Amino acid sequence: MVKLRKGTAHVHEAGRHGVERQCRALVALHPRVSPALRLILIVAFAIGIAASTIAEDWTGFRGDGSGITAADLPTQWSPEEGIAWQSDIPGYGQSSPVVWKTHVYVTSSEGPFQQDCQVHAFELQTGKKLWTSHIEATTKVENYFRNSRAAPTCCVDANGVYSFFASGDVTAMSHDGLTRWTTPVIKTYGEVDNERGVASSLAQTDDHLFVLVDHHGPSYLIAINKHDGEIAWKADRGTRVPSWSSPVVAKFGGRDIVITSSADTVDAYDAATGDSLWQHDGLQGNHIPSASVVGDEVFVGSTTMYGGATDEEATAGSNCCIKLTSDGGNPGYEVRWGAQRANSYYSTPLAFAGYVYYVNKIGVLYCIDQATGEQRFARRIGNPCWASAVGITRTDGEQLVYFVLKNGFTIILRPGNEYDQVARNQLYDTRAMMDAREAAEKQRKANAVPADQASPKTGPEKVFAGMPESQLHQMFSYGDPMVYGVAVANDRLLVRTGQHLFCVCE
Template identity: 40%
Template sequence: MRPPHFILLLLFILPTTLTAQDRWPGFLGAGASPIKADTIPTQWSPEQNIAWKAGIPGYGQSSPVIWGDQVYVTSVEGPNKEQLHVVCYSLKSGKQLWDHVQPSTNPEKNSVYISRAAPTPVLDENGIYAYFESGDIVALSHAGKLKWTASLAKRYGAPQNKFGLSASPVQWKDRVIVLIDDEGPSYITAVSKADGSELWKTDRKSRASWSSPMIVPVGEAQQVVCSSAGTIDGYDPQTGKQLWSYAQVGGNNKTSPLPAGNGEFLIGASPGREGDNNELAKKSNGLFVVKQQDNAWQPGFVWTNASPTPSWGTPIVYRGHAYWVNRVGVVYCLNAGNGESIFTSRIKESCWATPVGIGDHIYFFGKNGVTTVLKAGNTFEIVAENELWTEDAPPVNNVPTAEETTAERRRASAMFSRPTLYGAGVVNGYLVLRTGSQLYCLQQLAAGR
């Protein structure tokens, strides 16, 4: 039985300082350092360019984050997700450096239908700030020393979304900003990096959504932008004041408003399972911009295109092109300036992770472990299709064993009994991919390694 606080392993090998020169410090690489394309492989297989693999205790759906020569993941463990893990590994060797474990203040059944350590942490020079869908936030130093914990469930009430929460926090200066869009009380709040205290809290209309907020540069300032279940909203990160809201959207409850320029970001939207929001969702995929005119904010679409629909992967802009990928692996490439379709083609797998542009290539991380590398540009050109594991890959850890009550849930449980690729982190020389219970580090290795 692990102790209820933290476990420090191999502390003596930790560096005394970490450089921020190479970093992937948040969800979708927000605040990431520049990447030299020739240091990242475009081809790999179980026998080629995999530098190391490492097991993760429990199970998690968050993306890896990287600071200096350390990589971090979060996970949950136990039949009621009662143990929360923040785990640190050596980026060079894959050796586990430490594992902080603490009890959840809001345990709930561990099920494939409920998010499991879905929010991605944020990093700065002082350490890691990890938020869990239970409402728990934990702050640790890079050496794994506990700084503080806070429970939003105790502070504001437990979430009621039957599928759990997955919005990742963002950071701005001295604060971590968390979005809780829920069937119960919904809000956005900023907590102090110093001690976890509330700096501000702004209530929102109740809704079911899993999209994450983003920090978007607008003019000389920055805003917290939320695209979530029927509205797009901008907030002042200093005060929490809502600056503007745009309500002519629908189906925007999964993907995040990744910045694409000054005041610009893409919106991704798709109809629900029952076809709800179908017509409005078709009008909600496009480039959005926020401008200030006569001391008033003017939000609106620059263009929309009815063709693309995303699943979980956020649409991106890269080298003048906008890319969407849907739930069956269809890639939509549009002109980022005017929204005109350039090509629509299918890759081998659907993607839960968001694509990443590196150099002349776009990496599409397939849900079942096949990463398709496309040539960036006006034509659909597959550079490589890279398998991360073979068909006989072992079952994942911590798959709930409780009997599911419906045929649909039993099918979902069987689907998640195999590895699922959830996210990526990239710094010079390293591409780190994460499944529910394993980390993979890819490097451009010499032949035969």
């Protein structure tokens, strides 16, 4: 089902041309302008062009891995106004949307053992579903609401969309939904001993996809050739603490580097060869939040969690900033700072406009000075974020941070030393929430694993195995609808819940 509202188009060339005209006018008024002033004008012109270049694509988890983009997003909307469209997503999924030109892609799964893995394409302008392609899972994974269900986010490029599922199947499809190849990673390298399933998203370069699997057994990072699905290299990581964070690619010193923040270490690998470049250990709690890369800085998120990290001071210090370095062409790193109180939970930290933002599991937002690591403020924003925050630069140069909370509200802040809230917007009303809750419950019942086929729970999940589902929902705030991920492209904010995709634009 698609619910469509009329949107408004924007002409972004006006902002660029306006800056250009102002710079030329100043030079014309001052024909003997000094080289220093001329340089300032050129920089101002370049900044104006950069700010007015609206991003058309959102190619992977958190876009390019930074969560930063250029867009003219609205600052006010409600269930009655500003929602351009919403579309139903078959099955259930926890991945974020990705965007390539006119297409939006999301994934989901169905069946008691998530045996039906699905990739869906929607039209960005209208929300019309263009196609659904099905992948038969090569490894069974229980369709249990505390398991990962189609949680890994896709990657997309000019050749198509690349998906990864809890079953371990990595698949390449054309933009028309035709399967080019499928690589069964878990079937190839062995079952995953991870009580919550696989949730790590794909990362990419022009040539390769990167898959991270950290669990109680032999863990690894692999690179897959985009053109044929063959394994390019495999980096063994030993037996690890189960983790669900995603790799991210940094460009530094003329090469692509794969950064993994997972299972109590941060590691760097050569993206072309898989060679280990360095490892930073001694961290605690970096099992869920992924690393965020901005320029030559890597921002690490960590959290206390059941069955894992419990030392709050050590965990706070593990929310840190790592600077990429080079010594005679040899890649290295230095730790610039560790936060004193900040804490991430599901969402990845956002470094933007001179600040780094972390949201913990009870919805406290921490703002840290990007240069020093000093805390600027801490504020309860009402709900935790499972979707990672996005930093936006508008064509007029204004910068804003969008926090889409788990319950569908969006907090918009103006970056600064103090909490400066611009707006708080609601995505769906009470009736829509009740409908979504009923649809999710119906989906869970239809996909329930028969009692005689359910595998025994291990680790922390063994404690919860005998509890009623309703009690678990209340304990862990798992009530649908939940916002799992967002994307920004072509002046549109895309918000994904388990069974719906929303588009917000002016």
